Amino acid sequence: AQRVTQPEKLLSVFKGAPVELKCNYSYSGSPELFWYVQYSRQRLQLLLRHISRESIKGFTADLNKGETSFHLKKPFAQEEDSAMYYCALSGTSYDKVIFGPGTSLSVIP
Amino acid sequence: GAVVSQHPSWVICKSGTSVKIECRSLDFQATTMFWYRQFPKQSLMLMATSNEGSKATYEQGVEKDKFLINHASLTLSTLTVTSAHPEDSSFYICSASDPRGANVLTFGAGSRLTVL
Numbered sequence: 562a563q564r565v566t567q568p569e570k571l572l573s574v575f576k577g578a579p580v581e582l583k584c585n586y587s588y589s590g591s592p593e594l595f596w597y598v599q600y601s602r603q604r605l606q607l608l609l610r611h612i613s614r615e616s617i618k619g620f621t622a623d624l625n626k627g628e629t630s631f632h633l634k635k636p637f638a639q640e641e642d643s644a645m646y647y648c649a650l651s652g653t654s655y656d657k658v659i660f661g662p663g664t665s666l667s668v669i670p
Numbered sequence: 671g672a673v674v675s676q677h678p679s680w681v682i683c684k685s686g687t688s689v690k691i692e693c694r695s696l697d698f699q700a701t702t703m704f705w706y707r708q709f710p711k712q713s714l715m716l717m718a719t720s721n722e723g724s725k726a727t728y729e730q731g732v733e734k735d736k737f738l739i740n741h742a743s744l745t746l747s748t749l750t751v752t753s754a755h756p757e758d759s760s761f762y763i764c765s766a767s768d769p770r771g772a773n774v775l776t777f778g779a780g781s782r783l784t785v786l
Contacts, residue, residue, distance in 0.1 A: 604778065605714075607774055607776075647713065647714070657716055657719050657727075658704065658716070658773060660714045660716075662712070663713050
């Protein structure tokens with residue numbers, strides 16, 4: 562069965578500190594993994610996807626198939642990074658997208 | 671960029687009435703749209719996958735007769751909550767498969783339903 566877990570509901574870091582938001586998944590096949598972000602009073606939006614292998618707003622995420630993880634990392638957190646972050650998983654094209662429970666990141670100035 | 675419009679943004683109705691929520695892709699065609707439900711401080715729960723021109727695919731535990739989904743065109747999907755009850759009160763969010771990639775989602779702003 563498809564499942565996405567994010568062990569931390571809340572994560573607080575100081576500005577300038579590194580941040581890592583954890584995501585693990587279970588899927589019988591080759592999934593596509595995503596990170597979505599929701600800033601205060603805004604709609605959910607795509608942050609990055611693993612197949613793009615790009616850095617967005619300083620964030621990166623590497624898919625580790627051995628550990629079935631897709632952790633989101635940023636070396637130096639900024640106040641504007643405070644938001645709700647959701648890890649998500651999908652299978653084949655146009656397949657459903659399943660979301661993890663989300664992690665609320667708070668960057669302390 | 672791709673934009674999804676959802677209407678109404680909030681609605682209050684009496685128990686027993688039906689409520690329709692619209693989801694439109696404004697500048698792109700969406701063959702697939704997804705309807706999610708979000709309870710306070712919880713994640714998005716997928717309710718159903720809406721496919722243009724065919725029946726929606728409902729997730730386990732979601733009553734198809736309760737939550738009617740129609741995807742009559744490439745830019746419009748509707749969710750109708752029939753005979754609404756207070757326990758149906760929730761935040762409903764639609765999304766559409768984005769031109770950037772089949773599995774990339776563009777989200778609507780959501781609709782807050784309150785059933786009295």
